[in-house]
Amino acid sequence: MRTAVVVGAGIGGLAAAGGLARSGWQVTLLERDDRIRAGGTALILWPNAVRALESLGISDGLAAIATPLPDTGVRRPDGQWLVQPRIGGTRLPVVVHSDDLHDALVAGLGDRVEIRTGAAVRSVRANPGDRPAVGDGRHTYEADIVVAADGIDSAVRQRLAPESTVVSSGCAAWRAVIPWYRAPRLPGDVPVRGETLGAGYRFVAASLGERGSAGASTRGGIYWIATAAGAPRPESPATQLTLLRRWFSDWHAPVGDLLAATEPDDLVQQEVRELRPLPRGYGFPAGTGGFVLLGDAAHAMPHHLGQGACLALEDAATLRSVLREVVPGQQAQAAVETYSRMRRPRAVTVVRQTRRMSAVLQTRGRLALRARDAALGTISPRLMSSAATAAAAWKPPA
Template identity: 60%
Template sequence: MRSAVVVGAGIGGLAAAGALARSGWRVTLLERDDRIRAGRAAVVLWPNGVRALRALGLAGGLEGISTPVPPAGIHRPDGSWLVPPGAAELESPPVVVHREDLHDAFIAGIGEQVDVRGGIAVQSARVRRDRPAVGDGRVMFEGDLVVAADGPDSAIRRRLAAASTFASAGFAAWRAVIPWYRAPELPAGVPGHGDVLGGGQRFAYASLGERGSAGGSSRGGISWVATVPGALRPEPPAGQLALLRRWFAGWHGPVAQLLDATEADDLVQEPVGEIIPLPDTLGIAAGAGGYALIGDAAHAMPHHLAQGASLALEDVATLQTVLAGGAVPAALHEYNRLRRPRILRVLQQSKKAAAVLQSRGRIAASIARVNPRSLERAAAAATEWGGPTG
């Protein structure tokens, strides 16, 4: 039986551990925290992410925990349109799902087939007895395959692709989910989702299910994400929330209401950045086995197109498919051949979106006037994924 070590228990790591275990691998899952925890915020899955879930056999029940988010255009802070609603070139709208619900689905997918080890902070990666191995300074874990799913600051990527580092984009982001019992009633005629952009700042929100309904997310409420220029804030969450309320005061729609209903414990602060340059290869042979870089460990990028989770799931679906074909080194070569050009295409679309989303004042307005559908086209192009072998 072939063995694998998966490092990191986020969306990509859990999906990879389950996929490998269901394919007959003996899997060890290493997590830095003392136990596997779900994120407290929500995540967007685009049509390509949903296709990847189907390829992994994990899409069953997704409708019961997710809510569609049809394109609704982008407002300026004063309520005027920056990008009016239009006909999106998508096969279906993206969906939003609470990370805890997605986490539960993945945990059910790994069952008891995966050896989960908490409190393991991987620091090293090398070849041991002709097989890849990782260690935390005390214990080494080896297998035929090591999957690096340990995030943008990946210790494994730093060892194997030292020239590729996570660089800040000069923005910070916050996410939160306001549960229904605290969520404000949206004004009549205001849709359950929206997007407001101005001065380099952005605030987007979406409802998880419907208030008082058993449908949609089982952990319903209103999810929001706010992005502002600058570095991560050092203040405690209560201080960060006070700053957000000040920065977004007077913005269009329910922005202020949502921030007023948010509590400090709801906040999740995230850096916004990119792996520069993209590693030369996302699959590295090591003896008779090798390493696969997936998700943010391989290709973290600014979340302008909200493709992070979907790309990680694409990685896993592709990795599962190529590994079914034979020797690990050859499979990793094929994995890189399929994934690296795809990631470069999405990075190109992300930069197009950034031209609008990170521009300020008159520059942003002029770009939107010249090409008002550029954001929609970039989002649609980023979803173009033909499946694990395309």
């Protein structure tokens, strides 16, 4: 029996565990929390993520939970276009409620995945001659393959790739889903969706559709995400919401309407952090197979291109593909190295594009802003379209 331990039951870990189980691996999924839970907000999934889900065999329900996101262009806070929307073109990204995606991934685990909650991995045994193993202080979990999908602060990565450290990206983000029954009624000429860039601030909104309507989240509502340069705010959610309403007070509609309809309990604040440098490799052969890094554990990046979870799904699809036919031993060790060779250059490319976007998004000061606005007309469409092309171009390995 081929065995795998997956550490972390976020999007990446759930996708990897389900994918490996469907390829005949006996999987143990370790999660430090007392239950497996979703983020409670929403995610934008680019076509690369949708292809990864298809390749993992868990895309069946996607049409029912995903709302297409047409290109909305980019505006200034006064409503003027910085970048006009493109009409037509390639496959569109979609927006999904995190709980819906989570439910789909949990359903994809099947009955070959043993789930252990309350298991916080603290130790790693990675000796060339020993079977890979991790421990939570009470138990040691041995397997042919250990998948580190334990997020940006990954305990496994800290042991295997200590050169990579977590740093602040210099901004904080707030996300909320306004449930469908509290969504503001907007005039017909004010679209819900859109992206707006100000001096050190950004606001993105997307509709999750009406609950139960075709092609919409089963939960419905409006998703928005606000980003502000600077540190996270220590105040209560109610005060944070007051601050957000003040920062975005003179922005074009519907930004103010959405913030007015948001309640403190809807708000999720996150410090935006990233890995610098990226780990030198994503595969570490050992014993009968080895360790791999996946998702934010491998390549946490700022959210500006909305690619973190997409890459985690790509990782999971690639891992399933390289491990599908292998047997423990040299073959599995070679597969671990193949995974690293396939995934690291891809992550480096997307992280590089994301960092260029960070510089554009965090511009502050009147002169710098004017230069940015002038440059955005040429730089950003190129940047955004190259990011979109890179995303759309990725195909799961055969």
